[in-house]
Amino acid sequence: MLHAWFIALAHSPLGQFMQTSRWGFAVVEMVHLLGLAVLGGSVLIVDLRLLGVVLKRESALTIGRDLGRLLMGSLGVMVLSGIALLSEEAGKCYYSPAFRLKMVFLAATVLFYFTVHRRALQVAELGPPTLFTRAAAIVSLLLWLGVGVAGRAIGLL
Amino acid sequence: MPILQHLCQLLYDSSFGTMLRESNNAFSVIESIHVLSITLVFGTIAILDLRMLGLILRPIAVTRVARSVFPLTWTGFAISFITGFLLFWAESAKMYPNSAFRTKLILLALVGLNPLIFHTTVYRRVHKWEALHLAPWRARAAAIASITLWSGVIIAGRAIAYF
Numbered sequence: 001m002l003h004a005w006f007i008a009l010a011h012s013p014l015g016q017f018m019q020t021s022r023w024g025f026a027v028v029e030m031v032h033l034l035g036l037a038v039l040g041g042s043v044l045i046v047d048l049r050l051l052g053v054v055l056k057r058e059s060a061l062t063i064g065r066d067l068g069r070l071l072m073g074s075l076g077v078m079v080l081s082g083i084a085l086l087s088e089e090a091g092k093c094y095y096s097p098a099f100r101l102k103m104v105f106l107a108a109t110v111l112f113y114f115t116v117h118r119r120a121l122q123v124a125e126l127g128p129p130t131l132f133t134r135a136a137a138i139v140s141l142l143l144w145l146g147v148g149v150a151g152r153a154i155g156l157l
Numbered sequence: 158m159p160i161l162q163h164l165c166q167l168l169y170d171s172s173f174g175t176m177l178r179e180s181n182n183a184f185s186v187i188e189s190i191h192v193l194s195i196t197l198v199f200g201t202i203a204i205l206d207l208r209m210l211g212l213i214l215r216p217i218a219v220t221r222v223a224r225s226v227f228p229l230t231w232t233g234f235a236i237s238f239i240t241g242f243l244l245f246w247a248e249s250a251k252m253y254p255n256s257a258f259r260t261k262l263i264l265l266a267l268v269g270l271n272p273l274i275f276h277t278t279v280y281r282r283v284h285k286w287e288a289l290h291l292a293p294w295r296a297r298a299a300a301i302a303s304i305t306l307w308s309g310v311i312i313a314g315r316a317i318a319y320f
Binding site: 023026029030033034036037038039040041042044045048054055058059062063066067069070148149152156 | 185189192193195196197198199200201202203204207213214215216217221222225226229307308311312315316319
């Protein structure tokens, strides 16, 4: 079922374009990297706020909301450009352990972001960092890093 | 042979350069750290730039944001400089004629010039405007230049592999 979707993506006009175009893949890769840079920055600042390292006296909710928008925007760019990159070799990615691991990390990270992480920002708003906010920040950083490292491995394995 | 090309060839032929180039994992590990540290540079400085443009973190003074991101930006810059030099060392003879690499170096020079101008002009009076939601136009111009140039550095850097 899922495999059929991957094959359909590879055969779609998008996939055909990405496979034949000389610069298509390169340009989309650049967009993916720019998205990564913005996403990485916002994740880091929010989590350092939860750890009590930066912007300690500023509202955690304001930081979480403003940088959260930036994070979601760049994540959107990354998902869209990621689908285009995937369409170039979807059949191969389906069997790639690195790609599968990346998707698992991504799902876990997004789930964590909208549940535990959001709660941690509310707790951080009320006072100094607690064990809970610190742990949430560390887990968040590790999860996002996991997505990135697994993603990097797709091209190497 | 021009002197710079000669130097590139010397680095390329050195035993350390050859070892890096022919290693199985060292090159890709350094490359990954390079990408991660550039993320740190661009991702953190972009937050300050977007703050000056009045797009995010408006209730927080520009100087507070600046003080929080600068150590991260500089750390990222130091790591990307060192890893970038190692990558260059391994591939220097191929980098010398690479037009994407040359473009990246020019953009890096410009991206260094930008904060130099910014810090010696409008940022010297930052205490007059740090709390404004929208920074003065010269600070906004610097912010747009910073985002544009750093994007260019990333794009040119990625393009190196395609030339």
